[in-house]
Amino acid sequence: MKLKYIVIISLFSTTISAQIKKDSIQQVEQINLLVKKKLLERKADRLIFNVEASVASQGMDASETLANVPMLKVDENMGLISITGKSTVSVMINGRMLNLSGNALLNYLKSIRSENIAKIEVITTPPSKYEAQGNSGIINIILKKNPNLGFSGNINTNLIQRTYSGFSSNGSLSYQTEKFSSSLKLTYYDSAKRSDENYTILGTSQNYSNSVRRDMWKELTPTLNLSYKISKNAEIGMEYIYAHQKSGMDIVNTTKNIASDLSEENLLTNTFHREKLPAHTLSAYYDLKLDSLGKKLSIAGNFYKNNSDTEVNFSTLKSSDQSVQDVRTTSLIKPQIFSAQADLELPFSFGTIETGVKFNQFKNSSDLRYFNVSAGNYIEDLTRANLFEYKEENYAAYISYAKSFGEHWEMKAGLRYENTNAESYTPSSGSGNQYNYAQWFPSAYVSYKEDKNVFSFSYSRRINRPSMSNLNPFRWYSNPYSYSSGNPLLTPAYINNWELGYTFNSKFSASVYYLRMKNAFGQISYIDGLSQIGTYLNYYNNNFWGLNASYTDTFFRFWETSISMNASLQNSTVFNIQAETQKGSSFSYSISNTFTLNKNKTLALFLNYDHSLPYRNVNSYFYSFPELTSGLKVSLMEKKLQINATVTNIFAQRYRGDKYFTDSSQHMDNYWDGRSFRLSVNYTFGGNKKKISKKNINFEEKDRAQ
Template sequence: MKLKYIFIGSLLSAALSAQTQKDSIQHVEQINILVKKKLLERKADRLIFNVEASVASQGMDATETLANVPMLKVDENMGAISITGKSTVSVMINGRMLNLSGNALLNYLKSIRSENISKIEVITTPPSKYEAQGNSGIINIILKKNPNLGFSGNINSSLIQRTYSGISSSGSLNYQTEKFSSSLKLAYYDSAKRTDENYTIIGASQNYSNSIRRDMWKELTPTLNLSYKISKNAEIGLEYIYANQKSGMNIVNTTKNIASDLKEENLLTNTFHREKLPTHTLSAYYDLKLDTLGKKLSIAANFYKNNSDTEVNFSTLKSSDNSVQDVKTTSLISPQIFSVQADLELPFSFGTIETGMKFNQFKNSSDIQYFNLTAGQYVPDLLRANIFRYQEENYAGYVSFAKTFGEHWETKAGIRYENTHAQSSTPSSNSENKYNYGQWFPSAYVSYKEDKNVFSLSYSRRINRPSMSNLNPFRWYENPYSYSSGNPLLTPAYINNLELGYTFNNKFSASVYYLRMKNAFGQISYIDGLSQTSTYLNYYNNNSWGFNVSYTDTFFKFWEASISANASLQNSTVFNVDAETQKGSSFSYSVNNTFSLNKSKTLALFVNFSHSLPYRNVNSYFYAYPELTSGLKLSLMEKKLQINATVMNIFAQRYRGDMYFTDNVQHMNNYWDGRSFRLSLNYTFGSSKKKISKKNINFEEKERAE
């Protein structure tokens, strides 16, 4: 009998324990629900968008999620992510720089699901801890921590229909224990699009160029992540990424040239372009907690290398004499990057000190050959061949101090010093360039919070160094007469950014900014007889004043809307070119709507519209660009299965602009197959046991290999 009571008592105890645990879980869920109401958070040095708080951002990939963030713009036509009113930004995952660009960046982000994203930080004035490289700011995507113990995984597949069909698939398999963490990810892309580009130069002579192009790319990318907790306070880990990329272009170009004496020449060029680009990225880290108060030492090393092997064949028919010129160019380009850094975080009762050092080394070797087809044989043209060598070393150190004053004030200030040694050489022309420079990059932030109001003031100085392709003087020919090239004499641009921000009730956000860019560079085109050429030059300084404003809220429990707008004024001066600058201005707005079509919110309709009005900048004028996107989202199996159908750029808008110079005017009118239909399915599986944390690795400088 006694045993019976003991048994019954044990059952009651277990039941009460289970109920208590259930109540605790429900309480945590209630707390999470309350937290989710905070869509936006303003910190001293960044604006935070909580993805989990946004119904519109559920069941999407990372590119679609970024498009829902105030101030951010994702342009799949241009392959760029930017802060509205400013220029392209860098993208990090948990503080680790992706250093990808164009379609490679967008494809990587498409493999990340919004369900795995906790929040997105928009850092318009990056603190001194981060690389000073970059002309605008940083987007930091924070993934959810503590992946489940045991096995878990994800499978995603998408079909995209433009002019041509394409597919993308990715899968990940994770295994976690209390000390060991591993993740294996495999992504595959096979897609194509049709491009229609038109470029006209009108001056004393005239040049009209039209290219109809089929862009194709395939990529198979396995990624391996491993980490191990050596002890309670120490952890090591590594990440290896191998990307086997193949791309190609089939181009039909027609060029009409009208000389100053009105003599007309027409060229018809067929181009066959193929590239193999295997890349290797290896990153490793060691983290050590120095005490229980949060003091921490982090050491990381990164290595990146690719070997681009490209062959281009083009055949040009010249109308004046019906002659045909067949040409082949080959290129072997091998950029290599190594970096090592150490960061020390020291929280004290009087504030938090962060300090660290970093060393980067860039190397690039390119061997590009030019061949004319003569009597059935390819004969080298040594005058058009090129060997280019580039090496850059960058030494950096930083220190910052952060302190909070009561419940209202948060401050942070820091300074970074970077010293750069660079040299480039072109053996074929016996030319060599060397330059050394050291620069200070200060940053400062202060924020004030009172009830539902948060004010912030931030400042930072940054540098925009030319990429390796910007520096390479080799001529990339479109036909035997027209080409583009880099410029080994390019020097960095410097940026000063001052911003005043405000948020109200975690829904409304506004900011006013001033941006000063000095010694900026860009691509400039010229016409010389039959030849249309372009190169990169440092040629302008730019002052920009602007504001961003956004409001996100839920109406009638089923409609989530986000409205944002940006306006700016620019004042520019130019040098090294003869151009007519004019006061610039811009205005753009967007309205994103998500409608839940059932009570369980598993079926939703979204309709997003954005509109950039005509704007001027430096010596350029860009036409209006409206864009409408709509689709359906369906969640099944307790949200483990997500199905999305999306139609993008429904109006099939073209990108048009003009550039004004003293002796000519240049026009562009391009369409990059923007209208598309995408159908995607994502399935998540795995254990739901206790969770542990996962480390992400920082490799900020790889993007300059592009």
């Protein structure tokens, strides 16, 4: 009898346990469904876009996914990613700064699948933990944690048809154990596009320039990641990237110059431009958990080096005397960056304290040589040759404090101190420049959450330091008369950002912002006789007032749409140039639509429209630019095989703009092969075993080598 009761009790216990387990699974599934419905989240210092909750963002690469995020704009024609209403932003992966730009950045993002992205954080006013360098904001792509144990991998191929055909391929192979993690990624791309650029300068003399150019890129980049858990609380790891890049341009330029006495000169220049750019990046880290409450020490070091070896040959026919001038220029640029940092995270019952220190060292040497070609002989022109050396050291320390007050209030405040010592030297002229500056960079954030409403306020101060190419006085000649160069006397710009944000029901988001930029710099062009010369100057201060708003929702279960808009007003003052500024304004909007065409959600049509109306900024006017993109997405083999077909810039729009000075005006009318057809095929393989976490390494300085 006792045995019978034991059996009954055992069966009853098993049944109850199974029911509890079943109920728990159902609850987890319900919770997951609820989480998936939260497309947007607003925190004290950032807006979060949950990629897993967006049907439109499935079956894409990271660059396409970013274009679906409210407030973000991806311009593949110009190789730019920006926050609407703001300017230059940095891109991070799990808090690690990519420090890539242009096509290199976009091709890197194309190697990341949206299925591997958990969320994207838009940080318009970055906190003190991050480098103060940068114009306005940071985009942080958070990848899904815990890649599969054992072997897993991914293969992706993209075909693109512009004027010329191109393709890119990337593959990754990972192997994970409980303690050891490794991955090898290989990326290759070979692409080209046609550009048609027109630039006109009108003043007492006139200059009309047209360039028809074929741009070409080839790159083979292996990336190796290794990590090992020394113990339960300690982990070490490293990442090595070798980028073997080759690029080239074939250019035909015609230039008409009309002098003040109305005499006319015409130039025809054929240019052959080739560059080799092998780059090495080595990063290492050590993480130590100090206790079970989340206290953690992180130490990281980074090293970057490349050798840009460029050869440019051009031949210029001068119409007035039918003379031909053949020129060869060579340049060798060797930037080198080292950084080391330590970060300490200390969560307590009274709040979380973060603090850390960082050291960065930048070095660059460059050597430009100019040769006139006569009867097959190269005769060096030492008056046009240039040597340049640059060294910069930055010392930084920061501290921040974050605290949540009940269920409604969250705040964060921080302070960062940066001290910079820099010196540049031009041996060919015997001239140099030294400067030192130290600045404090405060930041503050507060948010309030009540039911479906979230309010936030943020402030941060930033610095925008010139890149090495901005500072380098190299003369990059396009013909024997015209060139562009950097300016070693450039000084940093400073930016103050204020923003008031609001989110409703995780679908509607809006923000009002004010941005004050002081001592900003940019490129200025002017005419000197036959020469069209471009250089960089600190020349304006800017005040921006803006409004962003977006709404994303799903209708009829098959239609996901996202509508966003931005409006801004600005006024500027200028110095170092003769120009009259006007009060500026801008307005842009976009509508993105994804239509699911079957019940299994394996076939989808997307149709996106983006329109920037004419706008003014400082002394510039930019014309309207509408863009229509459409395509199909197909998922097969339980979504392991994905095929996308996309047509971009269907109407083949051109970029047009004007600049106005007191004594002249300048006009741009360019087409950069924006219309394209793209076919992408992606296949993912690997088991679904237990998962572990992966560390990403922070290296925020590398973009200044560009």
